[in-house]
Amino acid sequence: KAEPTKLYYHEVHIYKKDGNNWSKIHVLKEHNGQVTGIDWAPESNRIVTCGTDRNAYVWTLKGDAWKPTLVILRINRAARCVKWSPKENKFAVGSGSRLISVCYFEQDNDWWVCKHIKKPIRSTILCLDWHPNNILLAAGSCDFKYCPLIFISKEVEEKPAPTAWGSKMPFGEVMFESTGTSGWAHSVCFSDSGNRVAWASHDSTVAVAEGGKTAVCASLTSETLPLLCVTFITENSLVAAGHDCYPVLFVYDSNKAAMSFGGKLDVPKQSAQKGMTARERFQNLDKKATADSKEAVLESVHKNSISQISILNGGKAQCAKFCTTGMDGGMAIWDVKTLESAMKDLKIV
Amino acid sequence: MSKNTVSDRFRKVDVDEYDENKFVDEEDGGENQLGPDEAEVDSLIRSGNLMGALQAVLKNPPINTKNQNVKEQTEGLVLKVLSSFKTSDLEKAVQSLDKTGVDLLMKYIYRGFERPSDNSSAILLQWHEKALSAGGVGSIVRVLTARKTV
Numbered sequence: 001k002a003e004p005t006k007l008y009y010h011e012v013h014i015y016k017k018d019g020n021n022w023s024k025i026h027v028l029k030e031h032n033g034q035v036t037g038i039d040w041a042p043e044s045n046r047i048v049t050c051g052t053d054r055n056a057y058v059w060t061l062k063g064d065a066w067k068p069t070l071v072i073l074r075i076n077r078a079a080r081c082v083k084w085s086p087k088e089n090k091f092a093v094g095s096g097s098r099l100i101s102v103c104y105f106e107q108d109n110d111w112w113v114c115k116h117i118k119k120p121i122r123s124t125i126l127c128l129d130w131h132p133n134n135i136l137l138a139a140g141s142c143d144f145k146y147c148p149l150i151f152i153s154k155e156v157e158e159k160p161a162p163t164a165w166g167s168k169m170p171f172g173e174v175m176f177e178s179t180g181t182s183g184w185a186h187s188v189c190f191s192d193s194g195n196r197v198a199w200a201s202h203d204s205t206v207a208v209a210e211g212g213k214t215a216v217c218a219s220l221t222s223e224t225l226p227l228l229c230v231t232f233i234t235e236n237s238l239v240a241a242g243h244d245c246y247p248v249l250f251v252y253d254s255n256k257a258a259m260s261f262g263g264k265l266d267v268p269k270q271s272a273q274k275g276m277t278a279r280e281r282f283q284n285l286d287k288k289a290t291a292d293s294k295e296a297v298l299e300s301v302h303k304n305s306i307s308q309i310s311i312l313n314g315g316k317a318q319c320a321k322f323c324t325t326g327m328d329g330g331m332a333i334w335d336v337k338t339l340e341s342a343m344k345d346l347k348i349v
Numbered sequence: 350m351s352k353n354t355v356s357d358r359f360r361k362v363d364v365d366e367y368d369e370n371k372f373v374d375e376e377d378g379g380e381n382q383l384g385p386d387e388a389e390v391d392s393l394i395r396s397g398n399l400m401g402a403l404q405a406v407l408k409n410p411p412i413n414t415k416n417q418n419v420k421e422q423t424e425g426l427v428l429k430v431l432s433s434f435k436t437s438d439l440e441k442a443v444q445s446l447d448k449t450g451v452d453l454l455m456k457y458i459y460r461g462f463e464r465p466s467d468n469s470s471a472i473l474l475q476w477h478e479k480a481l482s483a484g485g486v487g488s489i490v491r492v493l494t495a496r497k498t499v
Contacts, residue, residue, distance in 0.1 A: 183494035203494040204487035221448055223485020 012038060012049055014066075030057050030068045037082035037093070044088045050079035056093050056103070058112060071112040073101045081127055087134045094125030100139055100151070117151050120174065127187045131194040133163060136175065138197050140185025150176040150197065164195040164211030178209055178217050183226070186242070191232040192317035196252070198238050200227040206240055208252045208259055220250065220259040229309045233319035233336065237262065241306035241324055247334065265339055266300045304328035384411040384423040394433055403442055406430045407453050412497040420499065424464075427457045432472050443479040451484040455492050456499045 012028035012035055033052035040047050047066065050056040054075050057068040073079060077096030084091045090104035093114075098121045103114040123143035130137055137151045150165055151174060165175040176197075183203035190197050198208045204226050207219030227242035236254070241247040249262030304327040312333065314320035325331045385406045393402035406427050411419045434442060446454060458480060461473045480488065 182491075182496055202490070204490040221452070221487060221491065223487040225486055226490055 011035070012047070026066055028059060028066050028068070031055065033078070036078065036080050039082050039084050039091065041084040041088040046084075046088070048082050048084060048091050050082040050093050050095075052078035054078060054095075056082060056091075056101075058091075069112065071103050071114065073103070073114055074116070075099065075101060077124075080124060083128045083130055085130045085134045086132050089134075092128050092130070092137050094128050094139060094141075096124040098123060098125070098141075100125055100128070100137070102137070120177075123184075126185055127199075129188050129190050129197070131163065131165075131190050132192065133194060136163065136165060136190075136194070138188045138190060138199075140188040140199050140201075142184035150174065165215070166211075176209065176211065176215055178207075178215075186227065187229040187231075187240075189231045189238075189316075191235050192315060193235060196232070196235070198230050198232060198252075200230040200240055200242065202226045206230060206238065206250055206259065208238070210254060210257070216257045218252065218257045218259045220261065222261070224248075228305060228307050229324075231309045231311060231322070232316040233311070233314075233322065234317060239265065239309060239319075239322060241302075241309055243305045245302045245304060245306060245326065246300040247306065247309065247324055263343060265334065265343070266302075301332050302326040302328055302330055384419045385409050385426060387422070387426055390426055390430060394430060399430070399434055399438065400442060400445060402430045402433070403445075407446070407450055410453055410456075410499045412499055420460075423499065424457065424460050428461055428466075428469055428472075431457075431461075431476055432469070436475060439475060439479045443476075443483050446483070448484070451480055452488050452491050453499070454480050455484060455488045456495065459489075459492050460499055 011031075013024050014026040014028070015022040016025045028047070028049070031049065031051040031053050032055075035049050035051045037050040038047065045061055047059040048056060048071075049059065050073075054073065054077065056071040056073055056079060058071060059066040059068050061067075073093055073095070075093075075095045075097040077098075079093050079095045079101075081094045082091055090102060093101045093103065095101065098118070100117040100121070101114040102117065103112045105111075106113045117137075121139070121141060121143070123141045125139050125141045127140045128137060131150075139151065183201045183205075186200050186202060188197060188199040195212075196208055196210050198206065200206045203221075204224060205219050205221045206227055207217060209215055209217045225243035227240040227248075229242065230238055230240040233239050236252050238250040238252065239247050240250060246264055246266035248264050250259055251262045252259050302324065306324045306326040308325045310323050310325075311319050312321040312323050314336075319336055321333060321335050323331060323333045385408050390402050390406045393399075393405055406423075411423050443451065443454070454476070458473050458477050461469055
């Protein structure tokens with residue numbers, strides 16, 4: 001099992017898991033600026049990266065080394081996020097140029113070509129997710145107005161079957177937009193069926209929209225700091241995490257078109273309270289002006305904001321394991337069954 | 350020296366105006382947002398029905414109006430209601446509000462912090478503490494990210 005990590009830097013490091021240890025096996029150097037987005041296509045084994053140097057590279061494994069192919073995105077601002085489509089024949093890049101570049105490989109000229117989606121994007125695109133039909137694309141941006149926007153990006157494929165989001169589909173057409181939440185969108189995610197889309201917004205809300213004759217939108221304001229990433233783990237349950245450094249569960253009830261908070265997924269083990277010696281107490285008073293023995297250390301697994309959640313096993317329909325990575329440079333793997341049994345009252349529907 | 354250095358008028362040109370990709374913030378019309386009914390709120394305060402006054406003053410928030418007067422008037426009115434509460438009643442009052450009410454209260458509290466008068470900050474801080482325990486940091490985040498300000 002291999003994991004690529006993009007650093008706040010212009011290199012990509014690939015780690016391979018050997019039992020319980022991770023070893024760095026490859027370093028991908030090509031970007032001139034910070035790498036902002038990375039996605040690994042499992043079937044075709046290609047990696048796409050995008051960065052602040054306004055470029056994207058598609059990496060293919062030749063022998064023992066990864067070879068990059070430059071993709072010209074025709075943008076004049078940094079690229080922000082990139083995602084392979086489900087069939088891995090194209091990928092979408094969101095950028096600060098207020099447009100999405102959808103890139104596909106042109107066999108005749110042996111290079112990657114891109115098409116732009118511009119309207120009605122008015123600000124930087126922060127996050128993208130593909131619908132399972134390989135055609136619809138959801139995007140979240142900073143413009144405080146519409147989130148998420150669902151676009152069609154079909155160029156070379158045949159006419160797709162109608163989905164919950166509509167049936168007439170010319171390229172670049174907006175199928176859905178919502179003005180329900182305020183604040184920039186940090187993460188957007190389609191459910192496994194593609195009929196639902198969830199997003200986390202900087203005003204500490206998480207929302208789900210369900211497509212249909214009239215799209216229904218349900219949002220939940222939370223009492224915590226904003227969430228940075230959200231993903232479906234079953235058709236009704238979402239796991240989200242963010243600046244509070246622990247993942248949480250949300251449940252969407254389609255009958256009531258409402259969302260509810262399912263529970264914190266990281267309950268730290270209560271460490272036994274040690275008795276404090278008089279010396280320690282005095283030291284605390286001197287150093288921290290408090291006689292408390294509580295240290296200013298987070299008890300959660302992650303010590304800094306969690307920036308990404310990825311499904312490891314089971315897909316978005318029946319996720320068995322997911323992985324969180326955070327700004328503390330750490331990566332944690334969570335097992336759904338273990339969580340369900342460890343926390344009473346936690347039910348993943 | 351070239352002729353160009355004689356006049357520096359070009360430095361005062363606002364180049365952003367000529368950018369065709371310029372972001373134009375569309376303000377949703379808030380013309381019919383008149384703010385809470387002053388007479389109603391006053392009568393409720395006088396009659397001692399402070400809970401009712403709180404509910405009334407949180408109605409019709411002047412969100413996004415270009416009319417600054419309405420906003421200032423409303424803020425003054427809200428401050429009046431908040432100051433007339435007894436400290437012991439604060440918690441009950443906050444409990445009676447729903448989620449959007451708590452968020453709105455937070456917005457007014459922070460607006461009040463912007464222009465402190467005699468005793469207002471102390472009172473607002475007490476309300477802030479109660480509102481924080483009801484709404485959590487999330488409600489403060491919403492005050493910070495809200496484009497539609499009261």
